[in-house]
Amino acid sequence: MTIEKLLYHGSGFDQDELMPGFLRTGKRVEWDKVESNDWLYTTTDKDEAIAMAFASMIEKTYGSTEYERKGNHIRVRFPMEVTPSLDELKKLQLYLYTIRLDEADGWQKNANEHNQIKTEWKTQGIIDKNILGKEQVDLVRWLANKRVELRGGGKGDVGMPNMLVHW
Numbered sequence: 008m009t010i011e012k013l014l015y016h017g018s019g020f021d022q023d024e025l026m027p028g029f030l031r032t033g034k035r036v037e038w039d040k041v042e043s044n045d046w047l048y049t050t051t052d053k054d055e056a057i058a059m060a061f062a063s064m065i066e067k068t069y070g071s072t073e074y075e076r077k078g079n080h081i082r083v084r085f086p087m088e089v090t091p092s093l094d095e096l097k098k099l100q101l102y103l104y105t106i107r108l109d110e111a112d113g114w115q116k117n118a119n120e121h122n123q124i125k126t127e128w129k130t131q132g133i134i135d136k137n138i139l140g141k142e143q144v145d146l147v148r149w150l151a152n153k154r155v156e157l158r159g160g161g162k163g164d165v166g167m168p169n170m171l172v173h174w
Contacts (some may be wrong), residue, residue, distance in 0.1 A: 012108040014049035014128055017060025017144070019067065020033040021102055024135040041117075046129040048117065049106060055126060057144055060101045068099065090157040093150075101144035107137040 016025055025155040028044030030033055050056050058081070062074040065083055073084040081110045085091070108114055112134055117127040 010093040012051070013139070014051060014106040014108050014114070015048065015053045015056035016049045016106060017056040017058070017063075017105065018102050019060060019064035019100060020099075021141070024133055025104060025106070025138065027131055029152055030133070030159040046117075046131055047134065049114075049128045049130075050124060051126040051128070053103065054149075055124060056103055057101065060103070060144070061096075061099070061146070061149075062097045063156040064101060065096065067095075079152055080154045080156075082158065084158045084160075086160075088159045090159040091146075093155055093157065094158075096155075097146045097150060099146060101145050101146060103142050104138055106134055107139055109137045112137060 018025070025047055025169045027047045032044070033045060035045065042048070048059065050059070058076050061075070061081075062071075062083075065071045065074065070086060071083050072086050073082075075082045083090075108128070113132040114128050115130065117124075117129045
């Protein structure tokens with residue numbers, strides 16, 4: 008008996024096929040020394056997939072400069088002094104995709120020492136036939152047990168006058 012391995016991908020886009028961002032935009036983006044939009048990233052952890060989508064959409068929508076998550080504590084930094092409100096962030100549209108791990112899609116275990124996510128997988132392939140499901144994420148519910156810090160003013164702890172904390 009073979010046990011099917013499932014992967015989860017969070018996205019701000021309602022799509023019928025998933026692919027690395029570079030294939031959609033034609034523009035390369037590097038997030039750290041290991042990860043870039045040359046790859047499509049997934050995880051075996053649903054909550055982590057939603058967190059990855061949340062971080063991505065905050066960056067795309069509001070220009071966040073840093074996103075850090077430790078358990079249920081999320082800290083987001085923005086370059087501007089006035090940050091978006093938590094209520095604004097709760098309006099973001101996110102989708103959670105369930106994907107069958109199929110070696111034919113070119114999946115590789117991702118070993119990123121920077122983000123410490125041990126459940127992450129990546130591919131440069133286009134995923135369509137192995138998408139088993141898609142659901143819209145209820146962000147209000149997902150954020151309900153999270154502590155969220157929104158900081159304005161860029162990087163570092165100096166000059167961070169604007170901070171909103173939600174428990």
